[in-house]
Amino acid sequence: MTTPRTSRRQFLRLASAGGAAVVLSALPGTSWAASPDSGRLRCYVIVTDGCRPEEITPALTPNLAALRDGGTSFPAARSLPVMETIPNHVMMMTGVRPDRSGVPANSFYDRAEGTVRDMDRATDLRFPTLLERLQEKGLTTGSVLSKKYLYGVFGERASYRWEPFPLVPGTNHAPDAATIDALIAMVHGPDPDMVFTNLGDIDRVGHLDLTGTTLRAARDAALADTDVQVGRFVDHLKDTGRWQSSVILVLADHSMDWSVPTNVISVSLALTGRADLRSSITVAQNGGADLIYWTGDGAARGTGLSEIRAILAEHPGVLRIDDPAVLRLGAEAGDLVVFCRAGWRFSDPYIVSNPIPGNHGHPATEPIPFFVAGGSSRVLRGRVSSEQARTLDVAPTIGALYGLHAPAGGYDGTARTTAFEY
């Protein structure tokens, strides 16, 4: 690690432990100097994207397992609909449901633009996040997000940001080694009070597992490597004297499920006999969940949606069909949310459109790891709680540690205070 060197304006170029350059950005006028150390509390939210809770074991992921077992864990923790990356990261940082944040899924139908697109724009997120709210208390925040679209949706909200680089072709994410390099560089440099980090390798390898079984070794390798990277970060905190002031909240945004090639649901195919219905909807695919938007004649909407619901309910791979309002997904989620069973996936408009068996978004992928660790004396050690923590709880939990008031309208999540000494 080299001594930080500021650019002329809002950029900071650092050298990582591996020698590569790490470029951080900040709002104009932001100081690059770390805050004084006395009495500080450092919080790090680390998202092991797509990790299943049972995958964290002493044998495969010893660093993560040690953090879990040495802190307070919530084994009943769940992701929330739609069990996709962007909405759950947004729920973590806002503490509110998608009907308040405006971000219900990865992919949605933008009625204004008339196209299906990712929710990867900073303007898609319309609720204040922890990243800027903590700044109102004079604290600093950082975002180190491995996925391009996460960097997009959180934009310039954090005091300090890292734009993922290098990106793996096809996945648009930075490897965990590079992400942890950036995290370490950020902590070693401006040393924000709270940093939000996403590690994308586990998820990306999970998606690439074309059989769901034979490439499990590749996923295991990804888990092991991610664990090594987390270990590097913990070692850095300890080596630099930051461990005793640190709280680390580790969780996943969703789990992962694998389908077999024959278990594919195509809404378009299911509506083959009803061209009128098929031409009246637009589908936004979200892995194990499809968002269906009525785009046809408004007068036929009610009847049409009822007919679509009845047809899809007969499909053996469909688990259930929900009203987005029931799930508090908001208007952006469209008119129907269709979830698949475990071992199935959606593929539209054609049966071969989605060849990737590794998926999430459906209820089978709700269970997530969620535990609080770190060297801070506020962390309760060796505790396991029956509480059903959710991604939604991150913001109120971290906010409570800093005495941050709830946002306007309150949180939808719950501060998991059972993990801490108050």
Next chain:
Amino acid sequence: MPTSTTFTRRQILRTAGSAAAVAGLPALVSTPAFAGSAAFVHGVASGDPFPDGVLLWTRVTPTAEALPASGLGPDVTVRWEVSASPDFQRIVAKGAVATGAARDHTVKAVVSGLDADTVYWYRFSYGRAVSPIGRTRTAPAAGAAVGNLRFGVVSCANYQAGYFSAYRHLAQRGDLHAALHLGDYLYEYAPGQYQARDVLVRPHDPAVEMTTLAHYRLRHAQYKTDAELQALHAVVPFIVTWDDHEAANDAWSGGAENHTEGAEGLWSDRRAAAQQAYAEWMPVRFEPGGQLYRRFEFGSLASLSMLDLRSYRSQQASNQLDPAVDNASRTITGTAQMDWLLEGLKPTGPQWKLVGNPVMITPIRVPSTLSTEGLGAVQELLGGTTIDGVPYNVDQWDGYQADQHRVLRHLRDNGVKDTVFLTGDIHSGWACDLPADPPSYPFTGDSVATELVCTSVTSDNLDDILDVPPRTASLVVESAIKANNPHVKYLDFDSHGFSVLDITPAGVRMDWYVLADRTVRDSAATLSTSWQVAAGTNKVRPVEGITL
């Protein structure tokens, strides 16, 4: 009318006194009249703990002739008291219950208004007679954080096959929140029909297979005079369900293997009699015509769904090759109970979803490597034919594969974690993963739940059927079954005893204790093995340093 009467006054008095001694509770309050200690000769019990209350049970013998199933004796009123202290200086609830010959002088009092997660003492009185003192405990409040629960787990207690040392050991622990009885609390057979190998340790009363209401009442009464059973009833609340032998072997909604329609009356009459006696004599929130399956909650830590897998099930398939085993129209639960069960197996609510499950749900296939002798012994244990590679017991969920798949698929589809089936019936100890897809399990290891099976208190198992010493010939059969069913991690076909289940937010652990000799009084019990399910894993694994 009863076919025989076995209780003498001397026997009654002896039994009542010994139960208190076994349980370590204060001695009976003695009175000189018959309606003294002998008035409560069948002991006291509690059951079905809720956060605000519990059910109390006893039977009163108000006059000498008011013996079980006699139909004699006056209608009387029995008083009850609940105290926050064992010396009854802090009475917190009291009341009175009318009873009489119409319900065989059994007494059930539903107490409410109690504090959650609290130990209470209770007693009954009739005239000057006061019952033994019982101890019970309410469940934790809904949603409350709970650090641990500890349950005794038992099933399959055949009076004729031995002594109930298992109950005594559990009664003496003093650390149980409740005792789960998973069925076969009593057996229907006549003396000589089913015992300890070829040894009749203690003959059943009445000395016939029970088929009438009088038979069922007398048999219940006989079991309730067992001092070790009384002792356990007196110190912890029971949470019970029935399996088949409370009525007849391999019972289903329209009959039973051990029922001959006509010669033994109508099945509907026999079943009604069995259920009436059960309702009268068991500390359970069930009355004839009602619904036995029910759910308990223990704060945010655990729910417990107690199943009834006999009242609504279709007839068993004739054998394992019968296409009926996966016929979607056949059921082991019935539609309403299945819907209720799945509603309870949801991601929200208490963390651990325990299921009191009378028969095994784990898919088991008969291995092809068993010897003829081994196959024959398994066949006798299961009461059916055994053929390589097919489901090994069609009386279990394996014989109702549509329902079995529906439960497992529900758990997988909804990402439900921490479901543990607690099972009896099969007179053997098992710890199993529950793969949603058994063929791919060896490659994926994916499991959607777990199953922990307690062995029998006394009923015969494999070494008894093979007539060999324990842990000899059975080992070959166990190895073959585990090899053919890799999700079966632990199997003991020979031992008798009981289990202790510990539940914490971090995991569920079952300890299997085995008796030295079920056919002798005061048998010792030793810890055999311990398996646990870590939270969030849906997998069993041995407790380090304990597994044999």
